[in-house]
Amino acid sequence: KPLTMYVNDFDLNGSVEQIICAFNGDTAFPLAMKDDLVRQIPTLERSYETFKSYSGQTIHDIFTEDILQRSIVLELNTLENMVLLNDGFGNFKSSPLPSESQLFPVYAMATDDFDHDGIKDILLGGNLSRAKPETGIYSAGHGLLLKGSGNGNWLAVPADSSGFFTRGDIRDFRIIKINGKSVISVARNNENLHFYTF
Known part of the structure; x- marks a missing residue:
């Protein structure tokens, strides 16, 4: 139900x-x-x-x-974190994200070719530390890189391989250029910014 x-x-x-x-x-x-x-x-x-x-x-x-x-x-009816893929003709298909991305509420998402293989990837962030006692806190969203396959599927990349790990309640990502390099700025609730190059 x-x-x-x-x-x-x-x-x-x-x-x-x-x-x-x-x-x-x-x-x-x-x-x-x-x-x-x-x-x-x-x-x-x-x-x-x-x-x-x-x-x-x-x-x-x-x-x-x-x-x-x-x-x-x-x-x-559906609580999965997912993306909607546009077929180019105004039709959308839902595609659930990998199980690792279902462990935390997603508040931030960025897409880019983070691993430089020519295919778009997804970066997710989230968490919720100010939750009611009956639900508990959500703290598994340290930034999850999902490697794109080009066909609407993604593979979760562990933090020790992606190099992306940020504690706290992630609320936004911005991709900016600094001295010709792509940088991800990570905004966290009531915390300082974090920066990662890719």
């Missing part, structure tokens, strides 16, 4: 809330912890004064059918 997000002004206070639910079988449960949900929708405090009273509650237990029916319901 897909992840589902209910979008609504649940408590009619003029502010729109989003509640993400995951399915267990055919039953949708909110991912939000009790305190987080009550902070967004204070009227729920009366119904859920304790963690035990909230435990095991489905989205249909928490809200009436009337409220849920006036919600916008969005579904997420």
